[in-house]
Amino acid sequence: MRKVILPLLFILLFVFESTFVQMVPPKEFFGGERFLIPHFLMIAILFLTIYGSAKYGILYGVIFGLLFDIVYIEVIGIYLFLFPVIAYIVSQVMRVLQNNMVVTSLVVLFGVAVLESGSYGMNLIIGRTEMTFADFSFIRLIPTLIINLVFIILAVYPLKRHFEKFIESLSE
Amino acid sequence: MPQFFLNKRLIILLVSIIILVALIGFSLRERENVTWPEQFLKDMTGWVQNTVSGPTQYIAGFFENVQDLQNTYTENKELKSRLDELAFLEAEVQMLQKDNDELREVIDKEGSLSAFDPVHAAVVGRNPDRWHELLTINKGSRDGVEPNMAVITSNGLIGKVKSSQTFTSTVQLLSSMDPTNRISAAVQVSGDKKNEKVFGLIEGYDEKRKLLLLTKIPYDAKIEKDQAVVTSGLGGVFPEGLPIGKVVEVTPAEYGLTQTAYIEPGADLYDIQHVMVAKISSMSPEIQKELQRSNEEEDN
Numbered sequence: 001m002r003k004v005i006l007p008l009l010f011i012l013l014f015v016f017e018s019t020f021v022q023m024v025p026p027k028e029f030f031g032g033e034r035f036l037i038p039h040f041l042m043i044a045i046l047f048l049t050i051y052g053s054a055k056y057g058i059l060y061g062v063i064f065g066l067l068f069d070i071v072y073i074e075v076i077g078i079y080l081f082l083f084p085v086i087a088y089i090v091s092q093v094m095r096v097l098q099n100n101m102v103v104t105s106l107v108v109l110f111g112v113a114v115l116e117s118g119s120y121g122m123n124l125i126i127g128r129t130e131m132t133f134a135d136f137s138f139i140r141l142i143p144t145l146i147i148n149l150v151f152i153i154l155a156v157y158p159l160k161r162h163f164e165k166f167i168e169s170l171s172e
Numbered sequence: 173m174p175q176f177f178l179n180k181r182l183i184i185l186l187v188s189i190i191i192l193v194a195l196i197g198f199s200l201r202e203r204e205n206v207t208w209p210e211q212f213l214k215d216m217t218g219w220v221q222n223t224v225s226g227p228t229q230y231i232a233g234f235f236e237n238v239q240d241l242q243n244t245y246t247e248n249k250e251l252k253s254r255l256d257e258l259a260f261l262e263a264e265v266q267m268l269q270k271d272n273d274e275l276r277e278v279i280d281k282e283g284s285l286s287a288f289d290p291v292h293a294a295v296v297g298r299n300p301d302r303w304h305e306l307l308t309i310n311k312g313s314r315d316g317v318e319p320n321m322a323v324i325t326s327n328g329l330i331g332k333v334k335s336s337q338t339f340t341s342t343v344q345l346l347s348s349m350d351p352t353n354r355i356s357a358a359v360q361v362s363g364d365k366k367n368e369k370v371f372g373l374i375e376g377y378d379e380k381r382k383l384l385l386l387t388k389i390p391y392d393a394k395i396e397k398d399q400a401v402v403t404s405g406l407g408g409v410f411p412e413g414l415p416i417g418k419v420v421e422v423t424p425a426e427y428g429l430t431q432t433a434y435i436e437p438g439a440d441l442y443d444i445q446h447v448m449v450a451k452i453s454s455m456s457p458e459i460q461k462e463l464q465r466s467n468e469e470e471d472n
Binding site: 014016037038070077127130131139 | 195
């Protein structure tokens with residue numbers, strides 16, 4: 001049963017990101033000036049890496065990175081590369097750091113910042129944006145980090161419990 | 173040195189960077205439509221998105237309705253004042269339409285570039301990372317949607333179809349920064365010489381000012397603020413005369429050979445729920461003849 005729930009959860013988050021951008025942020029507040037980019041899928045992958053296993057985290061990073069690129073962006077490679085690499089970096093960082101909820105939340109937020117900056121860099125290289133870094137950090141990075149921090153605070157406990165139980169069920 | 177090359181992780185990283193560059197190169201080249209595995213995946217997720225977006229739209233709609241109720245009184249007042257104008261406009265449109273038909277008959281011209289069949293579609297999703305402004309709509313090649321068709325809302329052009337699958341298609345917005353995203357447009361210059369048009373290309377988007385760039389305008393063309401910009405229909409794929417927006421500012425281009433105009437898009441490029449895909453219903457007779465001739469030549 002738990003084996004089915006995990007992919008379902010990720011597919012739901014995958015679709016929810018798109019629906020979130022389409023519906024939730026009211027235009028009056030954010031639409032014109034700031035970009036709030038949900039990275040809920042990345043957050044879940046990183047928590048899976050930390051509380052579950054790094055192997056699963058990287059595997060899900062590859063699968064959903066590819067899916068993300070094909071379905072949403074039509075440029076294959078950007079998230080296919082970023083998702084697993086960030087999952088790997090986070091798994092290495094967590095070897096050094098203490099495993100409590102505040103620390104992990106901050107590490108995941110750091111992962112989101114790396115993801116957003118990485119996608120900015122790649123899009124700058126392939127010529128899909130001409131934003132300067134100063135504009136990028138004020139228009140996109142900071143609002144994005146705030147919205148994702150809210151999601152992390154809401155999701156950290158349920159995700160932690162779920163992934164830990166998932167790993168227990170695997171070892172049984 | 174040999175130890176350096178034996179490092180497994182390093183080799184994995186290098187190989188994956190090579191694959192990454194190859195994949196990005198593969199998907200950035202100009203292609204007609206996406207490959208069939210991509211189409212299949214897009215259709216599958218489109219189906220899931222469709223089922224999810226229904227209930228969310230319902231909930232979002234409820235809150236919107238509550239907000240609307242608060243504005244009803246002022247809105248009603250304003251609308252009533254416009255109603256008188258409307259009746260007058262309607263009569264005029266009918267007259268003009270009749271005139272137009274008669275004149276067309278006189279010059280024996282069938283169909284026009286501006287005629288199209290609209291395909292109505294709902295937006296089911298949007299690219300979450302908003303570097304590439306792409307929308308997913310719930311109509312695909314089954315309903316006659318094909319790549320490069322114009323996509324409009326009631327307020328004007330919003331973009332074109334980038335790729336189409338059987339049940340869904342992907343729309344690229346005008347605000348998407350893509351060198352292949354160019355649209356032939358015309359500024360309607362009113363004044364002494366009536367009905368004169370100045371042609372240019374919609375190319376690029378100013379992300380900070382939220383304005384479209386109309387480039388390649390002849391240097392001697394006199395364009396003023398608030399003039400309307402429409403599609404020119406010269407590409408043969410887009411219908412003629414779809415409204416795009418209004419001129420905000422005109423500046424000389426980089427080398428002074430042409431001018432660049434900043435255009436405020438008429439349609440809201442952020443809040444999009446329902447769109448129409450403009451399917452050209454008739455090709456101009458000259459193009460049709462040309463096509464037939466080239467086909468015959470190929471056969472011979």
